[in-house]
Amino acid sequence: MADALNFCPKAIADLLNYPCPEAPGTRAGNLYVACKLREAQVFQLPDCGQLLDRTKPRPEVPGLLLKPAFPVMALEYTAQRAAWEQGAYTAVPCPKRIALAWEWQDDLPDELRAWHRSDLSPGVVVAAIFLNGNTGKWLLGSIAAHIAYDAEWQHREDQSAFRESAIESGRISRAIVKHKTIPLSMVTLSPETITLGLQHYGSAEVVIDHLQADMMDEVNAYVDLCVALACKNVSTEIHPAPERLNRQRSKAGKMPLKGFHVLKIAGGATLPGSGLADGREGPRSHLRRGHIRRLGPDRITWVNSTIVGGRGHVDKVYQL
Numbered sequence: 001m002a003d004a005l006n007f008c009p010k011a012i013a014d015l016l017n018y019p020c021p022e023a024p025g026t027r028a029g030n031l032y033v034a035c036k037l038r039e040a041q042v043f044q045l046p047d048c049g050q051l052l053d054r055t056k057p058r059p060e061v062p063g064l065l066l067k068p069a070f071p072v073m074a075l076e077y078t079a080q081r082a083a084w085e086q087g088a089y090t091a092v093p094c095p096k097r098i099a100l101a102w103e104w105q106d107d108l109p110d111e112l113r114a115w116h117r118s119d120l121s122p123g124v125v126v127a128a129i130f131l132n133g134n135t136g137k138w139l140l141g142s143i144a145a146h147i148a149y150d151a152e153w154q155h156r157e158d159q160s161a162f163r164e165s166a167i168e169s170g171r172i173s174r175a176i177v178k179h180k181t182i183p184l185s186m187v188t189l190s191p192e193t194i195t196l197g198l199q200h201y202g203s204a205e206v207v208i209d210h211l212q213a214d215m216m217d218e219v220n221a222y223v224d225l226c227v228a229l230a231c232k233n234v235s236t237e238i239h240p241a242p243e244r245l246n247r248q249r250s251k252a253g254k255m256p257l258k259g260f261h262v263l264k265i266a267g268g269a270t271l272p273g274s275g276l277a278d279g280r281e282g283p284r285s286h287l288r289r290g291h292i293r294r295l296g297p298d299r300i301t302w303v304n305s306t307i308v309g310g311r312g313h314v315d316k317v318y319q320l
Helices: 007-016 024-039 161-169 191-201 204-230 243-251
Strands: 041-044 072-078 096-103 123-131 138-148 185-188 234-239 260-265 286-288 291-296 299-303 306-308 317-319
Touching: 007 024, 007 072, 007 096, 007 123, 007 138, 024 072, 024 096, 024 123, 024 138, 024 191, 072 204, 096 204, 123 204, 138 191, 138 204, 161 204, 191 204, 204 234
Parallel strands: 041 072, 041 260
Antiparallel strands: 072 096, 096 123, 123 138, 138 185, 234 260, 286 306, 291 299, 299 317
16 A cells, blocks of 8 residues: 655645745745645655656657646655755755646736746646755745647757756766757746846856756656556556545644555556666566567557566557
């Protein structure tokens, strides 16, 4: 039985009570995201939100595959295993994290509308919410990433100081830098923080690097989940919130706990804490991409994407 992380109730409370009397944009962003968190279906991921081996190229899946399984999804996970405190882009440890994803509805509050592009196409937005290890308070990242459903994968020609730092720290594998990535657009959630960053660093490029560092892991965790859910031998199992405990919490004026989803591999066990990439028995589990298999001169089949290796797998084959 998986143990609930229950990050969302505390994160909602902290965002609603975050003191920012002279930052109306940040206040509006916190309230907006707190409302999304209330609506979210919770998924519990392994440490660092890592389901797939990130040293390998990301499968170039259609943008529409990144459409959320629910209108709002909150991915809860710890960040204990990997330590990137040495880098210039990690100011404080953040041992607990939430990747919040929702379908773009162009419903930002008025205080934030002037800070985002008005031509964003249908897509998904991913925001980073993290526990500040020094203060014990949950904070919202200054920006969220918008991924359009019609986005096309492309090579990145630019190289930034952040990417070089991420490669040196092991956060990004140098082997995959030259592969294609899916483009992102920014959605501003804390304009005052961005303004302060520009005043402090004096360079928009440096500020963008720091903003990317804040949301990079959450975007990766969300894309990992979408790719895993597209595999035919991966399903979800829901763990409902305890009704009796929630009744007690309601009487005490506390926010109720949420039920949560975990992933299962066909023929294997539920994977709430070990992850699809953690195969401790045999080879590391990995994604086998969908591909055509030729069985004879006039006979071909399509093999759907599947998770293989580790503990058990099912390889489904379909006739075209």
